[in-house]
Amino acid sequence: MKKLLILSLLFIQNFAVLAQDELLDEIVAVVEDGVILRSELDRAVNNIVQQFKVRGTQLPPKSILDKQVLERLIGQELQIQKADQAGVRVSEADIDTALSQVAAQNQLSLQQMQMAIENDGMSFAEFRNDMRKELKSEKIRNGLANQNVKVSENEIDLFLADNELSQSEVRLGHILIALDANAATDTVAIAKTKVNNIYQELENGSDFAELATKHSAGQKALEGGDLGWRPSNELPTLFSDQIKAMKAGEYTHPVRSASGYHIIKLTDIRKQTNKLITQYHARHIVIMNSELVTPAQGMELINEINSRLQADEDFAKLAEEESDDVNSAALGGDLGWFQINEFGQRFGDVVRALDDDEVSSPFQTQVGWHIAQRLGQRENDVTTEYKRAQARQAIHARKMNEEIESWIIEIRGEAFIDVRI
Numbered sequence: 001m002k003k004l005l006i007l008s009l010l011f012i013q014n015f016a017v018l019a020q021d022e023l024l025d026e027i028v029a030v031v032e033d034g035v036i037l038r039s040e041l042d043r044a045v046n047n048i049v050q051q052f053k054v055r056g057t058q059l060p061p062k063s064i065l066d067k068q069v070l071e072r073l074i075g076q077e078l079q080i081q082k083a084d085q086a087g088v089r090v091s092e093a094d095i096d097t098a099l100s101q102v103a104a105q106n107q108l109s110l111q112q113m114q115m116a117i118e119n120d121g122m123s124f125a126e127f128r129n130d131m132r133k134e135l136k137s138e139k140i141r142n143g144l145a146n147q148n149v150k151v152s153e154n155e156i157d158l159f160l161a162d163n164e165l166s167q168s169e170v171r172l173g174h175i176l177i178a179l180d181a182n183a184a185t186d187t188v189a190i191a192k193t194k195v196n197n198i199y200q201e202l203e204n205g206s207d208f209a210e211l212a213t214k215h216s217a218g219q220k221a222l223e224g225g226d227l228g229w230r231p232s233n234e235l236p237t238l239f240s241d242q243i244k245a246m247k248a249g250e251y252t253h254p255v256r257s258a259s260g261y262h263i264i265k266l267t268d269i270r271k272q273t274n275k276l277i278t279q280y281h282a283r284h285i286v287i288m289n290s291e292l293v294t295p296a297q298g299m300e301l302i303n304e305i306n307s308r309l310q311a312d313e314d315f316a317k318l319a320e321e322e323s324d325d326v327n328s329a330a331l332g333g334d335l336g337w338f339q340i341n342e343f344g345q346r347f348g349d350v351v352r353a354l355d356d357d358e359v360s361s362p363f364q365t366q367v368g369w370h371i372a373q374r375l376g377q378r379e380n381d382v383t384t385e386y387k388r389a390q391a392r393q394a395i396h397a398r399k400m401n402e403e404i405e406s407w408i409i410e411i412r413g414e415a416f417i418d419v420r421i
Helices: 002-024 038-055 062-085 092-105 110-119 124-148 153-161 185-203 208-215 237-243 295-310 315-322 345-353 384-414
Strands: 027-031 034-037 168-178 226-231 255-257 260-271 276-288 334-338 368-381 417-419
Touching: 027 038, 027 062, 034 038, 034 062, 038 062, 062 124, 062 208, 062 384, 062 417, 092 110, 092 124, 110 124, 124 384, 153 384, 168 185, 168 208, 168 237, 185 208, 185 260, 237 255, 237 260, 237 384, 276 295, 276 315, 276 345, 295 315, 295 368, 334 368, 345 368
Parallel strands: none
Antiparallel strands: 027 034, 027 417, 168 226, 168 260, 255 260, 276 334, 276 368
16 A cells, blocks of 8 residues: 555656646647647747847847747748648758758858857757758748749840849848738738838838847848848849839838738849859769669769770760760760859869869769769850840749748738747
8 A cells, every 4th residue: 555655656746747847848839730839939039049149139129039939930830731731851861961051151061060059059959950840841932932933035035124133132121011912901901000100110210120120020030131132133023123213221111012011121232243154064974873773883883984984995985885864975975064063063063173184083973973074164254045044043033032922921821820928
């Protein structure tokens, strides 16, 4: 009996501890079938606080910061749920690549970045998981937007006719008071009053970034509404039309779009001066990965080809006989002139490191095993074809941004969301 009493007391004690832990990690929001926990919110807020400190900008009140960060987490949770429903997958290799790119942007190795993150008191495993979420969100956003984005030849013609706009880059600030396209009249009136009050605060000398952090529903609210440097021609049409007659430092009156009311600040403007592109000329032999050829078998085959090259066999003839690239094999492996990363970063890095006429050692990419020979390098004037390709890309990017913003507001308006703080 005494033993049973002790066990019962231990069970009650353990249950109380578990209950206390559960209370400490409360649910702060229910988002459709998912939840956001207090621990997730606190960690995300801490990350944002660190970013504010790095930028040297003033922190908004904690209540405002919590609200904005929670709104961002809700948006991300909705996007991840949509991605899961669509069967979107992110591989470990995808995450490794993205982390390596972030490290390179900060001039660090991946190991150095991990040490820096952990030295700041953060978990690298959590950082990696955040990257997984961001990649999954990005895939579903871009995938859905791409379905609805088309670019016509007439749009490209009009774009190229606007030479002044196509040669500039701008840095913008952005405040968005979000509205569903089918919002009720009283809801629209409330949003209009709110954006007009924000505009009046700007007129009275309030800081744009602080107001954006406090009030904006835009994706960059926690960065003070700073959209960073962007080619003018990649901006949403609403933005580009508004800033044409503006000077740096000026901001617009509130303007309405399908996604809500906007106030746009032209922070700075600069002309693009780079009118030349570096092109490389190379040829290659590739043994592609396939169900019949494993990477290990591909390595054996490419090493055999390399030995034949070392024995002075003709590169073009070997490419024609052995290369799996049907487009270039008939041309002796010739890839023509291309920009350095047109065939992937790894291929570009190898070609860049070669001297003219030098042949590389065998190297591996996601496609398979290669041997490359660099044939030349040149600085080339931007051709008409290149300009049209750039124009198409710019128009596509602009439309993608508009489509993504509308989609995020749409799924937010349709979702069941219960905020508990």
